[in-house]
Each structure stands twice: as C-alpha cells, then as structure tokens.
Amino acid sequence: MSTFMEYGFVACSLAILTTMTLALIRAMLGPTVFDRVLALNMFGTKTVLLICVVSFLSGRQDFIDVALLYSLMNFIGMVALLRFSQLGCFGESEVEAEGGAKA
Amino acid sequence: MIFIVIPILALLALTAVAVARIRDLWAAVMFTGIYSFLGASWMLILDAPDVAFTEAAVGAGISTVLMLATLALTGKKEKPSKVKVMPLIVVGITGAALIYGTFDMPAYGSAEAPIQQYPNPSFVEKSKEDMHGLPNVVTAVLASYRGYDTLGETAVIFTAGIAVLLILRKDQEGDA
Secondary structure (H helix, E strand, C coil): CCHHHHHHHHHHHHHHHHHHHHHHHHHHHCCCCHHHHHHHHHHHHHHHHHCCCCCCHHCCCCHHHHHHHHHHHHHHHHHHHHHHHHHHCCCHHHHHHHHHHHH | HHEEEEEEEEHHHHHEEEEEEEEHHHHHHHHHHHHHHHHHHHHCCCCCHHHHHHHHHHHHHHHHHHHHHHHCCCCCCCCCCCCCCHHHHHHHHHHHHHHHHCCCCCCCCCCCCCHCCCCCCHHHHHHHHCCCCCCCCCHHHHHHHHHHHHHHHHHHHHHHHHHHHHHHHHHHHHHH
C-alpha cells in the first residue's frame, strides 16, 4: 500500500470519527425523538464505514463481513426503535391477532 | 491505530456518561445500542472479530429489542434521583482497584503474554487432523475439545431466553 493511500485512509477515519462525535452530541442534546433517531442511525452507518476503512488500513479483508453484520443490526435496531416510538409497545398487532383468534 | 483507538475509547466513555445521566429511558436504550456498537468496533480493532460479531448481534441487536420490550411494560421515564456520595466513592474505589489490577497484565501483543504461551501449541498442530480437516482452531476447541462446556453454556442461555420470553409475554397477555 502506498504512503499516499495510507494517509488517505487515516484522514478518512479521522473524518468519520469526527462525524461520530458530532452525531453522539446531537443524540445527547436532541430535543425531539427524531433528532435522536437520526443521530443513532447516522452513528451506526458511520461505524460500518469506520470498520471498512480500518479493514483496508490493516489489510484484514474479513472485517468487511462484520461491517455487513453491523449494518443489518443497525437496521433491526432502527425498526424496533421506530416501531416502539410509534406504537408505544411491541407486539400490539400480535396480541390483537391472538385476541381475535381466541374470540 | 492509536489515533482510532483513543477516540473510540473517548466516545465509549462519553456514551457511558450519557447512559448514566439521561432520564429518558427510551434514549438510554438507544445509547446502550451505541455503546455496544462502539465496544464491538474496539474489539474488532483489538483483532477479535468473533467477539465483535457476538457483541454486535447480542448487545446492539437482541438486547436493544428486549430492553424496548421491557420499556413497553414499564414506564418511559426514570424518577429524578439525587447524586449520592457513598455509592460514588465505592464505584471510584472499585474502578481504581480494577485499573491497579491491569498494571500486572502484559502489554498488548506481547509475545510473553500467557495467551501466547499457555494453550499448548499441540492444539494448533493437531486440531486439523483431529477434526478431520476443519481449519478453524477456535471452532475445534469450542465445539469439540470443550464440547460439554459449550453444551452447558447453551443450556444456560436457552433457559435464560425462555425465562425472558415468559416474563415479557405474560404481561402482554395480561394487558390484552
């Protein structure tokens, strides 16, 4: 790997870390739910990017698999959070469906 | 790598403080998810991708969903509490003792470390033949050499999972 590329990866990871810090600050301050949700989602995306950059920097290509898993987990967590913030609870439709089946 | 490790550890500390300080439990659950992601990234940088996999799947995935399901049964807000001095002192002393304990540990990546010396190299040499050609030594140790141990762990986790599901489920039916 050329030195130029290496500097590029270092600069890239520093920029991603800065963005992560800003997103974390927004999530802490965020007055509304949506600021926090957006900040969390961005944080997860930046984590995936950071892992990709680290994998290129250290030459460990298998870290990309972990980055894939992270993006999946981020998605699941996001869906769960949004569902909870909209409905206020989980499995409401399931309970209703069960109740309907029993009735 | 040090320029990535230090910001990640700083972000971990920030997130921990945020989890402790915040009174909105919904946001606290969110911050624990962030904490798990950061912890898993750090484990990845320490070259432990399998642990990072587990941390991301369990910490950021399942426990976030379980915590939210618990929040659905309880309230969303925590009662404001005063800062108490005695618990703070106890936590400080415990933390200082733990940090003192790390002074005895060998440096990261040191060839003298017990992890490089102790597990008999014969595991690495023999496991491929013992396992009929399985290349991954960690899997060989976990699933075969320590198979009963793993079976016990699986039983414990299965029991815990059933218990959690029963607790979360019973109240949902009670609501309906």
